[in-house]
Amino acid sequence: MKNLGRYILFLISLFQRRERVKTYFSLIINECIKIGYDSLFIVCIVSIFMGAVTTLQTAFNLVGPLIPDYVISLVVRDMTLLELSPTIIAIVFAGKVGSNIAGELGTMRITEQIDALEVMGVNSSSYLVLPKIIASILMFPILVIISAFVAILGGYFAGSLSEVITGEDYIYGLRYEFNPFNIPFALIKAYVFAFIVSSISAFQGYYTSGGALEVGKSSTNAVTNSCIAILVADYILAQILL
Amino acid sequence: MIEIKNISKSFNDKQVLFDISGKFTKGRTNLIIGASGTGKSVLLKCMVGLLNPDTGKVLFDNRDFTSGNKQLLTEIRRDIGMLFQAGALFDSKNVEENIKFPLDILSDLTENDKIEKVNHCLKLVGLENINKKMPSEISGGMKKRVGIARAIVNDSKYLFCDEPNSGLDPVTAIKIDDLILELTKKLNTTTIVVTHDMNSVIEIGEYIIFLHNGKKLWEGDNKNILKSEIKELNKFVFSNKLMKKIK
Numbered sequence A: 001m002k003n004l005g006r007y008i009l010f011l012i013s014l015f016q017r018r019e020r021v022k023t024y025f026s027l028i029i030n031e032c033i034k035i036g037y038d039s040l041f042i043v044c045i046v047s048i049f050m051g052a053v054t055t056l057q058t059a060f061n062l063v064g065p066l067i068p069d070y071v072i073s074l075v076v077r078d079m080t081l082l083e084l085s086p087t088i089i090a091i092v093f094a095g096k097v098g099s100n101i102a103g104e105l106g107t108m109r110i111t112e113q114i115d116a117l118e119v120m121g122v123n124s125s126s127y128l129v130l131p132k133i134i135a136s137i138l139m140f141p142i143l144v145i146i147s148a149f150v151a152i153l154g155g156y157f158a159g160s161l162s163e164v165i166t167g168e169d170y171i172y173g174l175r176y177e178f179n180p181f182n183i184p185f186a187l188i189k190a191y192v193f194a195f196i197v198s199s200i201s202a203f204q205g206y207y208t209s210g211g212a213l214e215v216g217k218s219s220t221n222a223v224t225n226s227c228i229a230i231l232v233a234d235y236i237l238a239q240i241l242l
Numbered sequence B: 001m002i003e004i005k006n007i008s009k010s011f012n013d014k015q016v017l018f019d020i021s022g023k024f025t026k027g028r029t030n031l032i033i034g035a036s037g038t039g040k041s042v043l044l045k046c047m048v049g050l051l052n053p054d055t056g057k058v059l060f061d062n063r064d065f066t067s068g069n070k071q072l073l074t075e076i077r078r079d080i081g082m083l084f085q086a087g088a089l090f091d092s093k094n095v096e097e098n099i100k101f102p103l104d105i106l107s108d109l110t111e112n113d114k115i116e117k118v119n120h121c122l123k124l125v126g127l128e129n130i131n132k133k134m135p136s137e138i139s140g141g142m143k144k145r146v147g148i149a150r151a152i153v154n155d156s157k158y159l160f161c162d163e164p165n166s167g168l169d170p171v172t173a174i175k176i177d178d179l180i181l182e183l184t185k186k187l188n189t190t191t192i193v194v195t196h197d198m199n200s201v202i203e204i205g206e207y208i209i210f211l212h213n214g215k216k217l218w219e220g221d222n223k224n225i226l227k228s229e230i231k232e233l234n235k236f237v238f239s240n241k242l243m244k245k246i247k
Helices: A002-013 A021-035 A037-062 A070-110 A113-119 A124-162 A167-175 A182-206 A212-241 B040-048 B070-077 B095-106 B111-124 B140-152 B170-187 B198-204 B231-237 B241-246
Strands: B002-011 B014-024 B028-033 B055-060 B080-083 B158-162 B190-195 B207-212 B215-220
Touching (some): A002 A124, A021 A037, A021 A124, A070 A124, A070 A182, A113 A124, B014 B040, B095 B111, B095 B140, B111 B140, B158 B170, B170 B198, B190 B198, B207 B231
Parallel strands (some): B028 B207, B080 B158
Antiparallel strands (some): B207 B215
């Protein structure tokens, strides 16, 4: 409870004594590149295999004489949009971006760089953390959209190459009884997960004290806590929105 | 001038500062000395607002830094320049960006004026043509100089230095001491240096406070520190063979 209180106070402090908007603009652009563009490779790799494996496993479990082939891509589509792309990519995001945020802020803390900002009269939490959270909220939904596209594409290739489904059936299944609400649902999850990962990781890093060992611990805690929070939020959002 | 009045500070049950008072005047290098773990850095952190003292006041030219007035706090902080023990340069920025940082945040100068000011400060600290180097590419002594340049770039009225020559060789350490003294005179700043280095005490100690176990035991200057009768101070001052020979 004490940590939850500190976390809420930390979030409030992000909006106090803010610097000029101009200052944040370049910081947000830099963070967007670091958080979004630099994560693109790992997101694509994870997504393509995620889609491919989902296609093969669905085919292995579901297809029989009474079940049409296009069900495979229908399952891949819904699983990708509803769960795999937002949640699995959020966990990958926590591992890559979350640990990076915590490590960076933790190192800045133990090397007195955060103290230096405070002495200059800069609100260090707002200056360092707010751009990371905004950049995450801007970039993570884009990563989720790319991930969903690449995963479905991965499924198409895996299905075609292994001949478990034809290209035509796959595309037919993708279009069959599509519920458009799945897209906003995936994006809502993406916004929430982006906030969770960036804010929890920043909180862990910002309050690091000690030395290199503690920076490592902060990074680990950032990933662990973010993953737990993602799964809890995933359940709550599914309960509320579906 | 900076005045501290009855500063006390404790962490959990452990009291580390006991009722410390002192006056640090402008244009003079003021030293806070003492052995490791006596509360020097805690006192410095209380003075720059990184820690809140339990009791007491810190006055910057009669402006109460501990009043809780956030506007005043920000105003005073923008007059403060600080050199941290390891420099605390921002790893992601090069030397020029590090020094320019306070100007980017606090001033409305044009980019050309900022660069001009950065170069002027680099010249003042005896460094030139290293603008584009990253902190990882320069030596410890250079990092301290860049840290000093960053501390003075915003025309700071108050200069704080936390163990400015720790980890430096004796020649570079003396150069840093001389630089602090020179800048204090040239820029007329109120300079406070936390150190346990006796060379610094002798070189630049125009006003000295000696802390022992969180208490102020002595104040004076580098001329009369060697004549003190206080046992703890003598033990600190004459801890090495050279100083004992001098005695």
